[in-house]
Amino acid sequence: MLIVALLSAPAAATIYELDDSGWSVAVNSNWDISFVVDGYTADAVVIQVQKVFVGEVDEFGLLPAMYMEFIKDSQQAYQKIIITDEYIVNDTAVDWLDFHIEIVESPLAGFDPQHMPSGDQFETVTLTGSNGYNGLPTKFDFCDGLVVNEPPGDDTFRPGYTAGAMVIITNPEMQVG
16 A cells, blocks of 8 residues: 555656647656757647656666656647657666667557667667557667766767657547646
8 A cells, every 4th residue: 555655646747838839748857858849740749858867776777767748738739749859868877788768658659660760879679569559569679789878978879860750649639638
């Protein structure tokens, strides 16, 4: 019972509006995450994300995940959110050998298998899961690589820099919020 209470305790959130797209993003206030709106298509808002990971790994050698919750603020919100670039900065105390990106609790999103990331820093890049939009995969696994934590400037990982694509497709009938 105590574990459930601890896990379900709400974290303080910071809300970022994605310009006039009709969308905002909620993230834990203790995390260093930023968003840039690159532009719009006829039905999508196109964004970049930067996440700076800091701190120590846990007893299993893992860092906590940084989740982003997209919130529809308007009935006129764009139907799609496209993340064109994601900058992952390793300011932790350890080098990374693998990295994972996962879409959770959304049947209306997925990674496009035609646009696999180059995996410049990783030998193995696989798509897993098949419960996304129209059966799209919902998890990227980057393995057998290295993202160092120093020197400054050499600690950034950019999944999808040359070929990746993630599209979050929303239901136009979805209620605001």
